[in-house]
Amino acid sequence: MFATATRNFVEEVDHGGFLIPVSSLNDTITLLTMVVKRKRFWFWQKPKYLPTDFNLNDILTGDSAINPVAVTTDFIKYDGTYGDNIRGTVDASFAQSSVNLQSSESLKLQSSFGSLKKEEVDMRTLLETSKDRVLDMSHCLIQQTKEKHRQVFGIVKERIITSQPCSVIVEVQKGGQCAGGLSFCGPKKPKVSLKENGSLSKDSNVTMEIPTDTTIAYGLIELEIKHDGQYELCLMSDTNGGFEVDSPAKYRLLGVSGASVVAGENVRLCQDLEQLNDHFQLLSALPVTIRSSLLQQFTNVLQDEGAISALQNVLEQMCVDKRLALGDVAMTASQKENIQAILDLLEQSGQVESAQAGQSTSVLTALHLISSAIDEMTNNCVAVLGMCCSPAVLKAIELLVQCASGKGELPLSITGLTALTGDIFKKTELLFACCNVSLKKDKDTLKTEINHQQGNLPLVLCIAIRGLASLAQCFN
Incomplete structure (x- = not known):
């Protein structure tokens, strides 16, 4: 329910934009947190973002830490309510079974995030303080990420955080009837048949309390990493990060490449x-x-x-x-x-x-x-x-x-x-x-x-x- 609430939030305030919704309350995301961006199998799939337990300073060589200037501003006050009422009937006949399903579902999700703040890195300061710094290429996080040719590094440059305790509430009402005969066969399992008429209803009401300073969305800046550990920040949105060892033969995503943009x-x-x-x-x-x-x-x-x-x-x-x-x-x-x-x-x-x-x-x-x-x-x-x-x-x-x-x-x-x-x-x-x-x-x-x-x-x-x-x- 938290992942649904944050996804709805990003869809409303930054649809098709820069922000990435946080999918789990277990993810501790602060400025400069290292996030692995994983490219997917098919070209049209959205990438996956995997926050790590490390920040940029953890994988740098040298003893001095980068302490960028952080700017905090008011973002928006957000209270969203989403509801669905779905009713339907399915009559399906398969080679070994038939089933009739009648179902109804009512879902209400209320996200009361309240007044939200944006915390972001001052990029000029970050560029200056990270100049000539080198990554520790022997670090286990870098080694494991480099082995996967579809993964690149990004660091959190901004995050949207709660400024007060807030809540996510989900109310669900489900009802349904089922009639039919189902038959399952397998090479190593005995045949099981089920013939039944029945009904099912289920109600639930769940409230999730979210503490202050919880990150609900964040933005990344990707890293282009050289052989020797030197790196550049990809400042332009159309510039992608990656490891220099991958550059001679970039991993090609499976699927179709898409037709010319001039085509209808x-x-x-x-x-x-x-x-x-x-x-x-x-x-x-x-x-x-x-x-x-x-x-x-x-x-x-x-x-x-x-x-x-x-x-x-x-x-x-x-x-x-x-x-x-x-x-x-x-x-x-x-x-x-x-x-x-x-x-x-x-x-x-x-x-x-x-x-x-x-x-x-x-x-x-x-x-x-x-x-x-x-x-x-x-x-x-x-x-x-x-x-x-x-x-x-x-x-x-x-x-x-x-x-x-x-x-x-x-x-x-x-x-x-x-x-x-x-x-x-x-x-x-x-x-x-x-x-x-x-x-x-x-x-x-x-x-x-x-x-x-x-x-x-x-x-x-x-x-x-x-x-x-x-x-x-x-x-x-």
């Missing part, structure tokens, strides 16, 4: 998706039982906000580090169960080894592609997507993806669009709107239009839909 939004989206087409074809070519089970497990994961991030982290670890260690990723018991089920299905596909041997297209990278795209979506968007995972609906909204990346128009008479009626169309309209794509009916025509906003939400929406639809093909 539809053209760029079409070209980006075309370059990822091999991943979708690979999924659609899997045996129907594996595809059915994978879609079922992804539907389960979509019901849990934290499960998508956990799954994405596990799959990325397998793609990048060539190893599997569920214990390295924080997750609940139910999340671990769902993720393990996906990994079991991945093993059944017989292509884990091909990905870990360096092949760019494999079932592993394809599933990581889907989970990474979903992880970039807002919580609202993920909740609505979870209500659109029946094969018929996925087939229909995949046609809308083709529309958005094509001419932007489709006749309503197309057979595949028949599933988009009534409540389903409203959910689809909301799903696309959450990702900056407008969806409208104009007489006998359905039109899509990509809104010109910063970010890659239209692309991640299309990747998620095409990926899930690839798992839904050829069965009802």
